[in-house]
Amino acid sequence: MKNVLKKCNLCARNCQVNRYQEVGYCKQTNKIRIAKAAITYFEEPCISGKRGSGTIFFSGCNMGCIFCQNREISTQNFGVNVTIKRLAEIMLELEAKGASNINLVTPTMHVVGIKKALKLAKQKGLKIPIIYNTSSYETKETIQSLASLIDVYLPDLKYFNDSYAIKYSNAKNYFQIATTAIMEMYKQVPKVEFDQNGYIKKGVIIRHLMLPTLKNDTKKILEYLYNTYHDNVYISIMNQYTVMDKFEYEELNHGIKKRDYEEIIDYALSLGITNAFCQLDDTSSKKFIPKFDLNGVKKTYR
Numbered sequence: 001m002k003n004v005l006k007k008c009n010l011c012a013r014n015c016q017v018n019r020y021q022e023v024g025y026c027k028q029t030n031k032i033r034i035a036k037a038a039i040t041y042f043e044e045p046c047i048s049g050k051r052g053s054g055t056i057f058f059s060g061c062n063m064g065c066i067f068c069q070n071r072e073i074s075t076q077n078f079g080v081n082v083t084i085k086r087l088a089e090i091m092l093e094l095e096a097k098g099a100s101n102i103n104l105v106t107p108t109m110h111v112v113g114i115k116k117a118l119k120l121a122k123q124k125g126l127k128i129p130i131i132y133n134t135s136s137y138e139t140k141e142t143i144q145s146l147a148s149l150i151d152v153y154l155p156d157l158k159y160f161n162d163s164y165a166i167k168y169s170n171a172k173n174y175f176q177i178a179t180t181a182i183m184e185m186y187k188q189v190p191k192v193e194f195d196q197n198g199y200i201k202k203g204v205i206i207r208h209l210m211l212p213t214l215k216n217d218t219k220k221i222l223e224y225l226y227n228t229y230h231d232n233v234y235i236s237i238m239n240q241y242t243v244m245d246k247f248e249y250e251e252l253n254h255g256i257k258k259r260d261y262e263e264i265i266d267y268a269l270s271l272g273i274t275n276a277f278c279q280l281d282d283t284s285s286k287k288f289i290p291k292f293d294l295n296g297v298k299k300t301y302r
Contacts, residue, residue, distance in 0.1 A: 005030045011062040011108050011138040012177045026060040027077050032113040033059035035079035037090045037296030044277045046200040054099025060109045063135045064170030069289050087117035100199045101129040108138045118149050136178035143184040153185035153204045160220035205234040213251045226271045236277040
């Protein structure tokens, strides 16, 4: 991936821009940009647990989800640039605070710098697992370049039907692209492993956020995942869709109905899915949205 940023093709957008001189769809330059680095507790139990996850929120996004909860960083580009050295320091600082892992959120656009920072941090003693938390709208080659650096992949699988991916996320061919990327993740870490305290050490957890009125699309995704991976991966079935604004699509102006979510859980069980995480409490609240305040970043440069 030498000089990939001079003709960027890290993700499925394949913008081919020279990020040293201009920006593509994700609005990112050749610099690493971060909005927050902190211990968080709202991930799956095996990720957060009591110790929390050392979460690094990167600025920018290569998706276009109109319902995005993190739009302050995904589309408004809030954050500051940091050096590779500083990113490595941040990882080590989170480990020193007791984090159970390093959780890289929307990292795709910054993979080049992240790889260098990871290698540096590991040279300086970083031991905890590294989690790659992604929308999955990226190339197989990008995932291949991360082999041996990532312990846990935490990809989304948002849509089965491409018409929904285009309508809500401006992401053509999403299912094909995402499933290809996820398969490469699985090839790298095909076995889920936990430590003695129940924290995940290796493996793949595939997230699916239910959207209003898309029960059948969710069922298709669950069918695909179980038929493809059976119980070799974990599936996180999420009901935390939160209405952020008044949307042009009326169906998005309502949360997930309890009975619809329960129907999906029952359907997952009927397929034979046992390795799954469910959200049984009310998670569709803006109180769970992180406050992007540059906490934990510091030592920035322009």
